[in-house]
Amino acid sequence: MERIAAYYLIETPYPVEDAAAVLAGEQSSGTFVAVPGETAELKTRFAARVEQIELLEEVSEPALPGDTPANTTFKRARVKVSWPLDNVGYNIPALISTIQGNLYELRQFTGLKLDDIELPATFTDRFRGPAFGLEGTMQLAGVTAGRPMIGTIIKPSVGLTPEYTAQLVKTLAEAGIDFVKDDELMTSTANSPFAARVEKIMRVINNFADRTGKRVMYAFNITGDLETMEANYDTVVKAGGTCAMVSINSVGWSGVKRLCDRGALSIHGHRNGWGMLNRHPLLGINFPAYNKIWRLAGVDQMHVNGIKNKFWESDDSVVRSIRSCHTPFIGNESVLPVVSSGQWGGQAFETYKRTKTTDLLYMAGGGIIAHPLGPEGGVRALRQAWESAVAGLTLEEAAAKHLEFGRSVEKFG
Amino acid sequence: MERIAAYYLIETPYPVEDAAAVLAGEQSSGTFVAVPGETAELKTRFAARVEQIELLEEVSEPALPGDTPANTTFKRARVKVSWPLDNVGYNIPALISTIQGNLYELRQFTGLKLDDIELPATFTDRFRGPAFGLEGTMQLAGVTAGRPMIGTIIKPSVGLTPEYTAQLVKTLAEAGIDFVKDDELMTSTANSPFAARVEKIMRVINNFADRTGKRVMYAFNITGDLETMEANYDTVVKAGGTCAMVSINSVGWSGVKRLCDRGALSIHGHRNGWGMLNRHPLLGINFPAYNKIWRLAGVDQMHVNGIKNKFWESDDSVVRSIRSCHTPFIGNESVLPVVSSGQWGGQAFETYKRTKTTDLLYMAGGGIIAHPLGPEGGVRALRQAWESAVAGLTLEEAAAKHLEFGRSVEKFG
Numbered sequence: 001m002e003r004i005a006a007y008y009l010i011e012t013p014y015p016v017e018d019a020a021a022v023l024a025g026e027q028s029s030g031t032f033v034a035v036p037g038e039t040a041e042l043k044t045r046f047a048a049r050v051e052q053i054e055l056l057e058e059v060s061e062p063a064l065p066g067d068t069p070a071n072t073t074f075k076r077a078r079v080k081v082s083w084p085l086d087n088v089g090y091n092i093p094a095l096i097s098t099i100q101g102n103l104y105e106l107r108q109f110t111g112l113k114l115d116d117i118e119l120p121a122t123f124t125d126r127f128r129g130p131a132f133g134l135e136g137t138m139q140l141a142g143v144t145a146g147r148p149m150i151g152t153i154i155k156p157s158v159g160l161t162p163e164y165t166a167q168l169v170k171t172l173a174e175a176g177i178d179f180v181k182d183d184e185l186m187t188s189t190a191n192s193p194f195a196a197r198v199e200k201i202m203r204v205i206n207n208f209a210d211r212t213g214k215r216v217m218y219a220f221n222i223t224g225d226l227e228t229m230e231a232n233y234d235t236v237v238k239a240g241g242t243c244a245m246v247s248i249n250s251v252g253w254s255g256v257k258r259l260c261d262r263g264a265l266s267i268h269g270h271r272n273g274w275g276m277l278n279r280h281p282l283l284g285i286n287f288p289a290y291n292k293i294w295r296l297a298g299v300d301q302m303h304v305n306g307i308k309n310k311f312w313e314s315d316d317s318v319v320r321s322i323r324s325c326h327t328p329f330i331g332n333e334s335v336l337p338v339v340s341s342g343q344w345g346g347q348a349f350e351t352y353k354r355t356k357t358t359d360l361l362y363m364a365g366g367g368i369i370a371h372p373l374g375p376e377g378g379v380r381a382l383r384q385a386w387e388s389a390v391a392g393l394t395l396e397e398a399a400a401k402h403l404e405f406g407r408s409v410e411k412f413g
Numbered sequence: 414m415e416r417i418a419a420y421y422l423i424e425t426p427y428p429v430e431d432a433a434a435v436l437a438g439e440q441s442s443g444t445f446v447a448v449p450g451e452t453a454e455l456k457t458r459f460a461a462r463v464e465q466i467e468l469l470e471e472v473s474e475p476a477l478p479g480d481t482p483a484n485t486t487f488k489r490a491r492v493k494v495s496w497p498l499d500n501v502g503y504n505i506p507a508l509i510s511t512i513q514g515n516l517y518e519l520r521q522f523t524g525l526k527l528d529d530i531e532l533p534a535t536f537t538d539r540f541r542g543p544a545f546g547l548e549g550t551m552q553l554a555g556v557t558a559g560r561p562m563i564g565t566i567i568k569p570s571v572g573l574t575p576e577y578t579a580q581l582v583k584t585l586a587e588a589g590i591d592f593v594k595d596d597e598l599m600t601s602t603a604n605s606p607f608a609a610r611v612e613k614i615m616r617v618i619n620n621f622a623d624r625t626g627k628r629v630m631y632a633f634n635i636t637g638d639l640e641t642m643e644a645n646y647d648t649v650v651k652a653g654g655t656c657a658m659v660s661i662n663s664v665g666w667s668g669v670k671r672l673c674d675r676g677a678l679s680i681h682g683h684r685n686g687w688g689m690l691n692r693h694p695l696l697g698i699n700f701p702a703y704n705k706i707w708r709l710a711g712v713d714q715m716h717v718n719g720i721k722n723k724f725w726e727s728d729d730s731v732v733r734s735i736r737s738c739h740t741p742f743i744g745n746e747s748v749l750p751v752v753s754s755g756q757w758g759g760q761a762f763e764t765y766k767r768t769k770t771t772d773l774l775y776m777a778g779g780g781i782i783a784h785p786l787g788p789e790g791g792v793r794a795l796r797q798a799w800e801s802a803v804a805g806l807t808l809e810e811a812a813a814k815h816l817e818f819g820r821s822v823e824k825f826g
Contacts, residue, residue: 046572104688105724159459252665275517311518
C-alpha cells in the first residue's frame with residue numbers, strides 16, 4: 001500500500017515517541033477513548049505510523065502554550081509520520097486536513113511545524129502541476145537563460161489611475177523590463193476598475209510587442225471570489241495578457257486550483273499572509289511543504305522573499321525556498337521563484353553566491369521606480385547587477401563599472 | 414467615505430505609534446522609499462489610518478523573531494487601523510490580503526495578531542450571510558429552543574464501511590440524536606466511497622424520518638477540489654440530506670463561498686488547522702475576526718472547541734468564541750456554535766454557567782459512542798446533563814438523579 005509522509009519539527013514535555021504516537025492517532029483512527037469498531041484490522045489498514053524520530057535539542061521553556069508538567073525539559077525532534085494513501089486518495093484539501101489539521105491543537109506539543117511532505121509517484125498521473133512553470137513562464141516573457149527575469153511592482157500600491165499606470169508600464173517597457181505586477185493590495189478600486197486597467201495597460205503592452213517583438217508580462221491581480229476571478233481571468237486572456245496574480249492564502253486551495261486548471265495564463269502565486277503561517281520557528285509550516293501543496297494546485301510562480309529583505313525572514317530560509325522551487329516534484333518541471341521585498345540589485349551578489357542560479361524572477365519595486373535616473377535607470381541597474389554577479393564581480397567593482405548601478409548603490413546601498 | 418477597521422494585538426520594540434504607522438503604510442500606499450505618484454491627494458484618499466492605540470504591558474523578551482534593538486523593552490498594545498472601503502470594495506479575499514497580508518512579515522513587530530474587524534453597514538446589501546444560520550439549522554434538525562442540538566462524530570474517524578456507519582446512524586437516531594457528522598479526516602476512502610456512504614446513511618435517515626417525523630441532520634464531509642465538492646453537494650441534496658461539512662481552512666474562502674451560495678444545505682464549517690492560526694498568543698488571528706470572515710462566505714455552523722476540551726485552548730477563549738457566534742453581524746442572524754473536543758456532558762454545567770445559552774450544537778464523539786450503556790445511553794446522558802445544567806443542578810446532583818449521566822461521570826469524569 002502506497003503511503004503519504006509528512007515531516008514535523010516538534011517540541012514536547014513528554015517522551016518524543018509518545019507525543020508522536022498521539023499525533024498519529026489523532027490524525028487517523030484514534031479518539032480520546034477506545035471505541036467499538038476500532039478493530040485491529042482497521043488499525044492495520046488505516047492507522048498513521050511514526051516512521052522515524054531524529055532527536056534535536058532540549059530546552060527549559062516551552063515555545064508555545066500547552067502541557068507543562070513539573071520538573072521536565074521540552075524535547076525537540078524532527079519526526080516522520082506516514083498515512084496510507086487510501087485514507088485520502090488524491091483529494092488535496094483532505095490531505096491538508098490530515099497533515100495540517102487538528103494536530104496543531106494537541107496540548108501534548110509545545111511546538112509543531114510541518115516541514116516537508118513526500119507523496120507517492122502515482123500523484124504524477126493525477127496532477128499536471130504548473131501549466132507553464134519556470135521554463136514556460138520565462139519563455140512566455142521572452143527571457144532566455146543566463147539572466148533572471150527582471151520585474152517590478154506598481155507603486156504606490158493603491159490609488160493610481162489606469163492611465164497613470166499604463167504610462168508607467170510604457171516607460172518600464174521601454175526601459176527593458178520583463179515583468180510588471182499589480183500590488184497585492186490592488187484588485188479593483190474606485191478609481192482603477194479592473195477591466196479599465198487591463199484595457200489601458202494591455203494596449204501599451206500590445207503596441208510595444210507589435211513594435212519590438214517583446215511582450216512584457218503583466219501580472220494582473222485577479223484575486224476575489226470565484227465569479228470575480230473567472231471574469232477577470234477572461235478579461236486578461238481576451239486582452240492578450242499572459243499572466244494573472246492570485247493571493248493564494250486569501251483565495252484558498254480549491255479556488256486557486258480551478259483557476260490554474262484553465263491553463264491559459266501563467267499564475268503568479270502571491271503568498272501574503274505567509275508570516276502568520278511561518279514566523280514562529282515552531283508553529284505552522286515551512287516552505288518546502290507549503291510550496292508542494294501549491295504546486296499541486298498548479299501555481300507557476302511562487303514568492304520566496306529575498307536576501308536581506310525588508311521583512312523578518314532569514315537569508316537561510318530564503319535560500320532554502322529558492323532551492324525548493326527548483327526541485328522537481330511529481331514529475332513536473334520546477335516553479336519560478338519570485339524574489340522580492342526591499343530588493344534593489346545590491347542583493348544580486350549574495351543571492352547568486354548562495355544559489356548559483358539565475359532561474360529567478362527578480363523583483364524590485366521602489367528600487368526601480370524611485371531610481372535617481374528614473375525607471376529606465378532602475379531596470380538598467382538591475383541588469384548590470386546580475387551580469388556583474390554572474391561574472392564574479394563584487395558589488396563595489398560593479399558600482400565603479402556601471403553608472404546606473406553606481407547610482408543605486410549611492411541611494412539604496 | 415466609509416471605512417473598514419481592524420483591531421490588532423501588537424508587540425514592538427519601537428514607539429507603538431511608529432510601529433502602527435509602518436503597518437498602515439505597508440498595507441496601503443507605502444513602500445520602503447518615497448516614490449513618484451504618491452501625492453498628498455492620493456494619500457488622503459487611499460491611505461490607511463491608525464485610529465486608536467490602547468497601551469498594554471511591557472515585557473523584556475520578544476514574543477517572536479524580529480528587530481531587537483539594544484536596551485529596549487517590548488511594548489504591547491491593542492491598535493485600531495482603518496482603510497477606505499474604496500481600496501478593496503466588497504472583495505473579501507482582497508480584504509483578507511489587506512488586513513491579514515504582508516503585515517505579519519514586518520520586522521518592526523515582535524508580535525501581531527488580528528483580533529477583530531468592523532465593516533460598514535453597506536456590506537449587508539452585498540452579503541446574504543448564512544442561508545440557515547443558527548435558527549434555520551436548528552429548525553432543519555427539528556430542535557426547538559430550550560436545549561442544544563445534540564450531536565456526535567462517527568468514530569473511528571476513518572476505516573468504517575458505509576454499512577457499518579449506516580447501522581451506527583440507525584442506533585443513534587433511535588437513541589434520539591439530532592446530528593451526526595463525518596470526521597474531518599473522512600472524505601472518500603477506499604472502503605467508504607462518498608456516494609455509497611451517502612446512499613446507505615440517507616436510507617436510514619429517510620426511513621427514520623418517515624416513521625417518526627424527525628429528520629436527523631448528517632454532515633457529510635464534502636471537502637475537496639471544487640469539482641468534487643459540487644458533485645458531492647448534489648449527491649447529498651438528491652438523497653434528501655440537509656447538511657454538508659467543509660474543512661474551511663483547507664478549501665479556502667473562495668471555494669467555501671461558492672458552496673454556501675448554493676443555499677440548499679446548512680454548511681458545517683470545520684476549522685481544523687485553527688491551531689496554526691491561533692495557538693500563539695501574539696501571532697495569527699483571534700476568533701471574532703476569523704468568524705466574521707467566514708460568516709461573509711455564508712458558513713452556517715462554526716466550530717468553537719469546548720470547555721475543558723482535549724486540546725490546548727483556554728475556556729476563556731471558547732466562551733468568547735461562543736459569544737462571537739451569537740453576536741449579530743451584517744444584519745444576519747447568528748451562526749450556530751459547534752461545541753466539541755473531549756466533550757461528554759460533564760462540561761454542560763460550566764458551559765451553561767458561563768454562557769447562559771442553549772443555542773449550541775453540542776457534540777460528543779467518544780462520549781456518546783463509548784458510553785457504558787451504548788450510544789443510546791450516551792445520547793440520554795447528554796440530554797440529562799443539559800436539562801440539569803439549565804435547571805441549576807450541580808454535576809453531582811445530576812449524576813445522582815440520572816442513571817445514564819451517572820455512568821458517564823463514572824467513565825469519563
